[in-house]
Amino acid sequence: MDHHRFFPLHEGIALRDLADRVGMQLVSVEAGSKLVRSVAPVYRAQEGDICYLVSRKYRDELETCQATAIICSADIEPFVPDHVAVLRTKTPHAAFATVGGLLHPEALQPLKVTENGISPKACIHETAKLEAGVVVEPFAVIGANAEIGEGSHIGANTVIGPDVKIGRNCSVASGATIFCAYIGNNVIIHTGARIGQDGFGFAPGPAGMIKMVQVGRVIIQDNVDIGANTTIDRGAMDDTVIGEGTKIDNLVQIGHNVRIGRHTALASGVGIAGSTRVGSGVQIGGAAGINGHITIGDGAQIAGMSGVVTSVPAGARYGGFPARPLQDFLRESADIMNRAQARRKKKDAHNG
Structure with missing residues (x-):
């Protein structure tokens, strides 16, 4: 199987250079000139x-490993075969993420149809403002008075509405x-x-449900990732806000007027009802449901498949349905x- 058809091999980075750039210790100095490419x-x-x-618990996989190098912590190092160079670090997961980005930078962005220029098949309103270096792929539509910053990439069949503002070095798939x-940017x-x-938003009336107007905005700050088929509703009269550095997985639903802090992570299938406040550094597991008009404090962790119906204190770990302190949930389940x-x-015994 060709594993490099979509993401070609890097020309190669020497292990000594990789160790210096990422802050790892190359255990075998004589392996410093060896190259890694993927x-x-x-x-x-x-x-x-x-x-x-x-x-x-995965050390048995090392029996078939023929890698040039492995990133691991000191306690795993004794299990590594002699022919595999060790890059030692206390944070192997984070170090590997950095290394992967160096070897395959193109895989950090959504895949692109075209790399340069503005397609003649795109539809761009005459009042839209695009800075230098913006790429617009075929059949994208950009509305009146929209603004797109330098270095941003707009994918095929994307629709950017009137007056929308997109910062620099953004990628819209x-x-x-x-x-x-x-x-924001990036x-x-x-x-x-x-x-x-x-x-x-609907109000019950004598003849049925009456639609409420939604005249707010969505504010997305710098360095946010938003997954495929995720939906973020605009605010009703205020704004829906996604804080800097927050990472949102695929198929997440964020309701109107939700405010999410900085560097929070939401796994796939999470649903957050309207007007809830989610703090900074929060982690919410897959398919968790968050009630509306509550607060999730800074640094809280919510287990996957949980149903959160009341506010969660900062730093707390909750799980279950209804969600409660995780140790309580596990003890009750046991x-x-x-x-x-x-x-x-x-x-x-009775039947026997």
Whole structure:
């Protein structure tokens, strides 16, 4: 299987240079001139590849490893075969992420149809303002008075609405739609994302549900990543805000007037109802549901599949449905399983 068709091999980086640039210790100095050109999982890594390992429970994979080098911590180093150079670090996951970006920088951005210029097949309003170096792919539509900063890339079939402002060095992948939004610098928006549509607001009336107007905006600060097919509703009368450095996975729903702090991470399938405040440094696991009009404090962690119905204190770890302190949830779950097991044993003994 050709693993490099879409992301070609790097011309090569010497291990000594890699260690210096990333802040790792090359254990075998004589291996410093060896080149690595790509990344691979431990079990199938070959010469020219670099891999990483963070847990001893996967050390059996090292038996088939033919990598040029591996990134790992000191406690895993004794299990590494002699023919594999070791780059020692206390943070192998983060170090490997940095190395991967150096070897395959093109994979850090959404894939592009064209690399340069403005396609004659794009539809750009005469009042739109595009700075130097903006790339616009075929069939993209850019509305009146929209502004796009230098170095940004607008994918095929993307729609940028009137008066939208997009900062510099942003990447908007194919098929995304952006309305009623101001977007900072170095933002990545993946395929099919929907930003700035009206939120879910209806008032019960004598004849049924009456639609509420949604006249707010979406504000996305610098260095935010937004996953494929994620939706971010504009505010009703205020703004929906995504803080600097926040990372949002695919298929996430963020309701109107939600405010998310800096460097927060939301895994796939998370849903946040309107007007909730999520702090900075929060981590929310996949498919968790967050009630509206509550607050998730700074640094809180929410386990996947949880249902959060009340506010969560800063730094707390919550899980379950309804979500509660994680240790309480785990203890209660264990108690339920123990009781069920005891009942089964009692029943089996009676039937026996």
